[in-house]
Amino acid sequence: MNNQKITVGCLLAMSAVSGWAQNQERKSPNIIYIMTDDHSYQTISAYGSRCNETPHIDRIGLEGTVFRNSFVTNSISGPCRAVLLTGKFSHLNGFKTNSDKFDGSQQTFPKLLQQAGYETAIVGKWHLASDPTGFDYWNILLGQGIYYNPPFNEMGKVKKMEGYATNVTTDIAIDWMKNRKKKEKPFCLLLHHKAPHRTWMPDTCDLGAYDGQQFDLPENFYDDYAGRKAAAEQRMSVAKDMNEVYDLKMADKEGVIKTGSYLDKSGREMLEGMNPQQRKVWDAYYDPIINDFKEKKLSGKELAEWKYQRYMKDYLSCIKSVDENVGRVLAYLEENGMLENTVVIYSSDQGFYMGEHGWFDKRFMYEESFRTPLLVRLPHSMKQKNEVKELVQNIDLAPTILELAGVQVPADMQGCSWLPLLDGTAKKWRKSLYYHFYESQDEHAVHKHYGVRTDRYKLIHFYDGIDDWQLFDLKKDPKEMNNLIQNAKYTKVLAALKKELDRLKSDYKEENR
Ligand code: SGN
Ligand code: CA
Numbered sequence: 001m002n003n004q005k006i007t008v009g010c011l012l013a014m015s016a017v018s019g020w021a022q023n024q025e026r027k028s029p030n031i032i033y034i035m036t037d038d039h040s041y042q043t044i045s046a047y048g049s050r051c052n053e054t055p056h057i058d059r060i061g062l063e064g065t066v067f068r069n070s071f072v073t074n075s076i077s078g079p080c081r082a083v084l085l086t087g088k089f090s091h092l093n094g095f096k097t098n099s100d101k102f103d104g105s106q107q108t109f110p111k112l113l114q115q116a117g118y119e120t121a122i123v124g125k126w127h128l129a130s131d132p133t134g135f136d137y138w139n140i141l142l143g144q145g146i147y148y149n150p151p152f153n154e155m156g157k158v159k160k161m162e163g164y165a166t167n168v169t170t171d172i173a174i175d176w177m178k179n180r181k182k183k184e185k186p187f188c189l190l191l192h193h194k195a196p197h198r199t200w201m202p203d204t205c206d207l208g209a210y211d212g213q214q215f216d217l218p219e220n221f222y223d224d225y226a227g228r229k230a231a232a233e234q235r236m237s238v239a240k241d242m243n244e245v246y247d248l249k250m251a252d253k254e255g256v257i258k259t260g261s262y263l264d265k266s267g268r269e270m271l272e273g274m275n276p277q278q279r280k281v282w283d284a285y286y287d288p289i290i291n292d293f294k295e296k297k298l299s300g301k302e303l304a305e306w307k308y309q310r311y312m313k314d315y316l317s318c319i320k321s322v323d324e325n326v327g328r329v330l331a332y333l334e335e336n337g338m339l340e341n342t343v344v345i346y347s348s349d350q351g352f353y354m355g356e357h358g359w360f361d362k363r364f365m366y367e368e369s370f371r372t373p374l375l376v377r378l379p380h381s382m383k384q385k386n387e388v389k390e391l392v393q394n395i396d397l398a399p400t401i402l403e404l405a406g407v408q409v410p411a412d413m414q415g416c417s418w419l420p421l422l423d424g425t426a427k428k429w430r431k432s433l434y435y436h437f438y439e440s441q442d443e444h445a446v447h448k449h450y451g452v453r454t455d456r457y458k459l460i461h462f463y464d465g466i467d468d469w470q471l472f473d474l475k476k477d478p479k480e481m482n483n484l485i486q487n488a489k490y491t492k493v494l495a496a497l498k499k500e501l502d503r504l505k506s507d508y509k510e511e512n513r
Contacts, residue, residue: 028186030342039348056327064377075350087398087413096438102128109398110134124169124192145194147201170325202317204281227483230462236361239304363446434504459497
């Protein structure tokens with residue numbers, strides 16, 4: 001069969017027909033895809049978080065499926081969003097870095113859903129520079145969006161919305177579902193939050209929500225990056241690069257606290273968008289913390305650990321609001337009798353570091369940012385395993401959503417519907433993943449790199465001003481501290497991984513590098 005040569009994804013798709021696809025009785029379900037920005041799996045209780053509870057996100061997994069091995073292809077926002085829409089790697093959809101502009105004339109899954117009679121909408125963070133195409137309704141944050149009173153672009157008209165971004169985005173999404181004119185049509189809604197993106201500004205009602213808690217440092221918080229040159233050269237260290245004023249809101253009214261960074265100035269600017277009530281509550285919470293911080297005059301490890309505690313508090317408070325707003329969506333569906341004909345998916349654009357290796361941010365092919373949460377709840381009439389351990393990747397979302405809607409998956413999509421994994425009909429599945437990060441050394445100074453991961457091993461090649469190969473045995477070294485590239489015992493493993501990398505590049509039509 002000629003088609004078998006097209007992509008790895010297609011090969012897999014041909015290996016199984018899920019119960020979902022065979023079920024002629026099913027109605028076209030509504031589909032809600034909720035995506036946050038930078039939500040780490042480490043801070044979801046369904047993934048075993050030791051620092052917070054996320055009951056509403058967990059519910060999707062408890063009543064549905066938690067994917068234990070869900071990954072991205074290029075751990076940065078815009079590229080992940082382009083992969084979601086197209087089901088293709090960055091080198092084929094053309095959006096490799098956050099500075100690119102998405103070519104909206106290309107094939108995307110929302111366009112195919114529209115052709116099949118679906119009503120489509122996107123609300124919240126878009127981050128693809130061009131205007132959305134393939135959506136009957138779009139109402140998007142400008143650029144990265146801001147947390148308080150954010151302007152939204154509704155089908156070309158910009159309007160400032162009053163309130164906290166996570167609530168406002170959910171309000172718009174629920175209003176759209178309520179007021180749809182063509183209710184006879186099934187819908188697909190992409191609900192994309194700004195939270196918990198830097199600078200992790202919580203809603204006023206959640207300030208202090210984690211104040212009683214002390215967070216354990218990850219055991220590799222003080223990683224010395226021995227044997228991992230590219231890891232040593234980044235600028236995303238909590239201790240060195242997280243800014244007290246800008247990131248941790250220690251901008252005092254007197255302007256005394258200065259870190260010497262260009263980020264000091266913007267520390268107060270980001271508060272200027274708040275209205276007087278919001279600002280009053282904000283200051284009442286932060287002023288005493290700022291005063292205390294001023295008095296303590298921390299430095300060295302004490303300062304690094306103080307930063308880590310503040311970072312965790314802010315970040316988790318943003319997640320609390322996300323979780324509650326996921327709860328609002330589920331409650332809306334339930335109260336309106338829609339839960340049993342709506343597929344709900346929860347994910348993040350990519351993962352994030354919660355102090356592992358001493359870091360915040362993402363980009364690296366190391367586990368915390370390569371992985372991303374993925375939970376899905378199908379209508380109860382569909383058989384669904386509670387847990388899936390196979391390797392899935394964000395290229396799979398477009399094909400999966402199309403299969404859910406009963407739409408033929410185009411042969412040039414590189415991912416594969418994971419529905420056969422849910423009902424156990426998958427006959428075979430991929431054994432390895434390909435990754436490629438293309439941003440040159442900007443803000444966080446992560447070198448370009450590509451690599452391959454199997455269930456046991458990972459091989460990464462950092463290039464662009466560096467030539468650094470790294471090999472990890474994830475079973476023996478899950479935290480990726482020990483680069484085995486020079487270890488003679490792994491010669492055979494290394495050769496097999498290099499071969500697999502070449503195969504993936506060729507199958508996925510990656511440029512020759
Ligand atoms: C901004 C952030 C970075 C972040 C990128 C990409 N700086 O530039 O810390 O890595 O976005 O994030 S900030 O000072 O503007 O917050 S992404 O998730 O959108 O790709
Ligand atoms: Ca992101």
